[in-house]
Every structure is written in structure tokens, then in C-alpha cells.
Amino acid sequence: MEAVFKRPESLTDIPTHFCPGCHHGIIHRLVAECIDEFGIREKIIGVASVGCSVFLYDYFLIDVLEAPHGRAPAVATGVKRANPNAFVFTYQGDGDLAAIGTSEIIHAANRGEKLTVIFVNNTVFGMTGGQMAPTTLPDQETTTTPYGRDVETAGFPIRMAEIMERLDGTKFVARTAVNTPKNIIKSKKILRRAFEVQLNNEGFAFVEFLSSCPTNWKMNAQKANQRIQDVMIPYFPLNIFKGALN
């Protein structure tokens, strides 16, 4: 018998700090698998954002530059423009990308920067302890919406993939989830395409991953995965909004 599934080589051995059941771990694996499969580990400069995923440099065997909160797309623009042969990706949470970093992501996308953006949407600020994020759903309780998000005063959840799709500068835009094996396998194909779009110099690729946050949702991992299916996907539909898997 031979191994049909094993740990990707681009992941380090350092155990992750993510909470049990947190989807960052799954997404990290998918990214590492893409790096291995395209054979580009030695060509990558990753740009880490500020949030639970900031420790990119501990978990991947790649060069990493740590960006200020929300600014990864601008930092990545500088990196890619200075070294077009490098494969440059950002890995950002919803607080980082859709709150403080909206200007940077919109303009990097609109310039059609040859970047791959991995956007993890778990509807809360994770690392800081579960505050409302731009993607917090109506009536969702967080530590700063203790009575549930009131859209009258706190506005509506932002659908980033749809916004990215509207910008002419983007080449590939998709939203996916990793809450079921089926969705994970589909996510892998989508992520591979998002890598390919940059490797073929086609343009800007954006993948939004719906992700669980068991600790801050105050649920176990299984209920959190169920919440993605029942509550998040209806509001954030899974789709390839622009481009195709080919």
C-alpha cells in the first residue's frame, strides 16, 4: 500500500495555534498542497496579515513578509512589482481585508495586480476575541454586538467576492467553503485555479473561504460546520463569480 494522502511538504512541523476545529488549518493545508503541486515553494513571498493567520511564517516553509493590519494587498503590490518572478499571495481575515483594509483590497484588485488573495471569512474578529466583523450576519451575537448585530446601527455584512467580481481588474473570483469533504475537494480545485491565474500571469485572483470560528461562535467544531451550511452559505453563496476552473 502507498500513501494516498499525506502531510504537504510545504507545511512546517510546528503545531498550529488555531483552536480545535478552526478552518484555518484546513485552508493552510490546501495552500500547502497547491504550493507542492505547482512546485513553487522556493519562488514564493507570502504576505501575512494581522489576525489569527499572522503566523504564516511559522507554518509554511516560504519567505514571508508581515504586513500591517489591512495593508497586505498594498505590501504585496510592492513585493510583486519589485519581483515579478516571485509568486506572491496574501492570506487575510475578514477584519483585516473587509474592515480596515477595504481600500487596499479594492485598489489592488482594480489595478489587476498579479496577486493571489486568500480571504478567510469567519464573521468575527478571531484573534482579538470575537468582536463584530464586516461580515458578521444580521442578529449575530458577538462581543461587540451582545444583543445581535442591528443592521440599523451596525450596517450589513459585506459580500467581498461579489464586490471583487464587479471590478474590471479582477481575473478570477470565487467563494468556497471547507465545512464538508465535498466542499473541501471543490475548494482545492478553486485554489489551484487561483494559483494558476498568477502563475500564468493572467491577473488578479481572489478566493473567499467561508470559515468556522468555534471558540468565538461558542460552538463545537461540528455545530460550527453546520452553521456554515445553514446560516452562512445562504447569505454568502458559494460560486465562481468570475473566470473558470478550466
Place this chain on the structure above:
Amino acid sequence: MTDIELVKGNESIAMGAIEAGCRFYFGYPITPQNDIPEYMSRHLPKCGGVFIQAESEIASINMLMGAGATGARAMTSSSSPGISLKQEGISYMCGSQIPGVIVNMSRSGPGLGGISPSQGDYFQATRGGGHGDYRTIVLAPSSVQENYDLTMHAFDLADKYRNPVIILGDALLGNIKEPLRRHKYIPKTFEKNWILTGAQGRSPRRLKSLYLSEGELTEHNWMLHRNYQEMTKEILYETQWMDDAKLVVVAFGSVARIIKTSVSMAREQGMAVGLFRPITLYPFPYKQLLDISETIHHFMAVELNTGQMVEDVKLSVGHRKNRVDFYGRPPGSIPSPDELFEEIQKVYCLP
């Protein structure tokens, strides 16, 4: 390369940058520095460089950080309010030890203020306007030639110390036109074993400023601190008429230009006045001023603000038998040589 051209101050900065090998510029429109992005947008593409007009000054400092992390020579420029927006990025670049050149053609503040010359950003530049213990080398040109020369020098210092370097000019130094003699940049080699290129044939590198385990950031800060102290080797200043001076006027940048006329007016009236012009505002020439106070005990700081550099003058010579006077002209109007001559006269004969 040796002929003399009549060049605008802002453009001389862009020329110096390109000559020094800057191939990446990220900027945003704000008066009075617009000639810089405009010049870069015309000339960088011609030499294989990249010009980006970013969506904000925040984005442009972060693009600078990204380009600098790969070892490329990169620059951004702005003016006071825009420089305020860049402070977080500057702090991150210092924390991650990423070189880059940042040009502030200051304008009058605070707030929207005005677009006239100002030295009101002295503290922000020399003490750091961002969070945390960090410093940036700050070079203060006083002419179009110095705009050119110091910008070129800034790129060497940024690479040498792996730290951002600020050119602190203002609206006057950006808008005047003066003769400029351009000259060839002499390339130097700098240690580049830290740049991010993709971990080919080596273990991965990281550039970051986050250090969470006990004591790690303390050590990191001491290392940065030692680097800031090393920078004192780069002190630059100019003195004039010091031999017989009884009063030394201390001024930098645009005020130093104006006050040279005032001092020569004073000397024509037999007043023994000398001039001390700091060119590096950080590292500030404390020791050099102190040495002067062995023989001269009367100093006068003159600035286009309500008193910032004067504090450094006092830190250096403001004790025992020395007297430190100050004349400040808050930005929003430009003092004439005559006005400053009168201010010199007022303090000259004081004990």
C-alpha cells in the same frame, strides 16, 4: 553629467533618487510635492522602473515596505498630512528593518493647515510619529543641490542601516528653481542576506515586527537601539563665520537659507554672529554644538514653528554658562531676511 541646469526643487529630489538607482516609486497627490510623482511617472518607465499612484498615502508606504523587503531601492513622497498617514507604516518598516526613502515636503499645519513652507514636522520626523521606540535618519536639505545630493545619500544610508530615511524639505525647497549640477552615483555594496526572494536553496526568511514570547521583543528593541546609536557616525552639519562669533544662530532647511542673508547683514554692522546648520536632524549634532560652546556661550535657534529644534539645541548646550535664545515663526507666513536680522539684533547684545 557635469553641466548645470536650472531645476525645480521637487524635481531635483526625483532626479537624485533615480540616479541613486531608485526604480520603484509609490505616491499620492498632495501639494506642495506633486512634481515628484509627476516626474517619476514620466521618467521611471523610461529606465525600466515602476511608478504607482496609490489609492492613499497609507497604501503607498505599504507598497514601499513591500518593494524594500525584496532589496529594491524604492521611494515615496508626500507632505505633512500625508506623512502623518504613513507613520504606522514607517514604524513597521523600522520594526522589520526594511530600508526605504520617504520624502516630506512639509506644509503648514496642523490639520489641513496651508501649503506654505513649514518646519512644524521636526518632532514627528526626529522623534518618530508612529508607535514604539524607533528612529529614522532625517536629512534636511537647504538648496536644490542638496535636495539632489541628500536624496542620493539617503538611499545609501537606508541600505546601510536597513532603516527608512526621511528627507525633510518643505514647500519652499520644493518650489524654488536653482542651478543644479547633476553627478554620477557611485554604487556601493551593502549586506543583502536578509532580502526576501523566495527560499531558493536556503532556509525561508521572514521580515516581521511581531515578537510575542517573553523577552524576545526586548532583545529586538535593544538591537534596533544599537543600530540607532551607530547612526551618529552619519552626522552632517555646516558652519559659517564661526571664527570670531559671539552668537551662533542655529537653523536648518529653508530658514537657514533666509537667515544666511540676515547673519551677513549683522556682520556688516560689526556683529560677531556665526551660523550652525544641522543637515542631519537625526542623528542631531549634539556633540558638535557642545564643542562650540566651549568658546561661544550664546546661541539662537530660529525655526518655522513655535519651537522644536530649539529643544535639541538646549539638550546640547542649554546649561551652565550658555544662553539659548529662540525666534519662532509659526508656518503660514515666510519671514524676510530683514525681519530675522531684527530678531538677531534683539538678542545679540544680551548677556
Place this chain on the structure above:
Amino acid sequence: MAKIEINTERCKGCGLCVTVCSQKRLFIGETINRSGYTVVQQTDDSDTCTGCAFCAQICPDVVFTVYK
């Protein structure tokens, strides 16, 4: 024939693998790893494993190696 190996030291006991194993041969038992998590375990009948790797797919900590 297929089998899985579990690096229980990396397991955080989230239980997601248990929910997706079609053969119902995974469970969170009493065993605790160095980090203090109760870890996933396999039932003895290893021949019922189909090698579908759903456990490995959904594991956020990449603890499974699957052989076929």
C-alpha cells in the same frame, strides 16, 4: 484494502473526522496527548477502512496519513 495512521500528538480532539467517517470507525476516546487533548482513535476493525480520506480532508491539523 486501506488503512490510516494518526499522529495523535497533533490532534486537538475537534471530532470533525468522526462526523465524516462513512464507516464510523473513528471516535474520541479517553486517551490524552501531550497537549492535554482527548484524541481521535480508530476502532479495531481496520479492514473496514475504504481509504476515502474524508477524515484527512476535514482534519484542520493534518494528523492523518492514508494508505491504499
